[in-house]
Amino acid sequence: MLVAAAVCPCPPLLVPEVAAGATGELDGLRAACAGAIGALLAAGPELLVLVGDGPQAEVWIEGGLGGFHRYGVPRAVRLPAGGIEGPELSPALSVGAWLLEQSGTALPTHACAVPADAPVDRMLGLGEGLAQLADRVGLLVLGDGSARRSVKAPGYLDERAEPFDADLARALGTADTGALAALDPARCAELLVAGRAPWQVLAGAARGAGLTGTLHYDEAPYGVGYFVASWN
Incomplete structure (x- = not known):
């Protein structure tokens, strides 16, 4: 069953080697992510599952290798306690x-x-299945809010983006699985919300788990909504 979750955004600029000269701009966000992951680990999970967006549905069980070469940085990362099998x-x-x-x-x-x-419905069902992988499962859920929060945002300014993200922050900060399950895919696509599917996996996994939420970070430093939350 799900015993805890950490919700973090996933801009590559979180990685100092990618951020280069702008490293210090996200120090607060890095600290918030570290705190949320610390709370996740303190809950004593026996299995961790990362959930994030990707071009297609894929699962890594025995291991996984990633990196940041697409950003011009020869930095590799891999899943803990695993090899490099899989895509x-x-x-x-x-x-x-x-x-x-x-x-x-x-x-x-x-x-x-x-x-x-x-x-x-598939995301909610996937979450329910992930929560049953072990007696004590912890999720690290990765996703960004609207990328239309300012005129300099990747998707330019949309006046609907800020209130949408405010509602989203409340849902993540209160472990409101119903609100996350109700996120509309079409509206999220219009507002360039990258975290909709991962958050709905979380909503499915947390059904009936009795978790409470704490919001640690809610900012849009580059016109993109970034949220950090703990569910315990």
């Missing part, structure tokens, strides 16, 4: 693997990539 980790999962690397954990870790257009 390359998606960018979001590579950031998640980096975050776990920073934590020093050696727990067995699986990973699951879910495409942006994945149906809601």
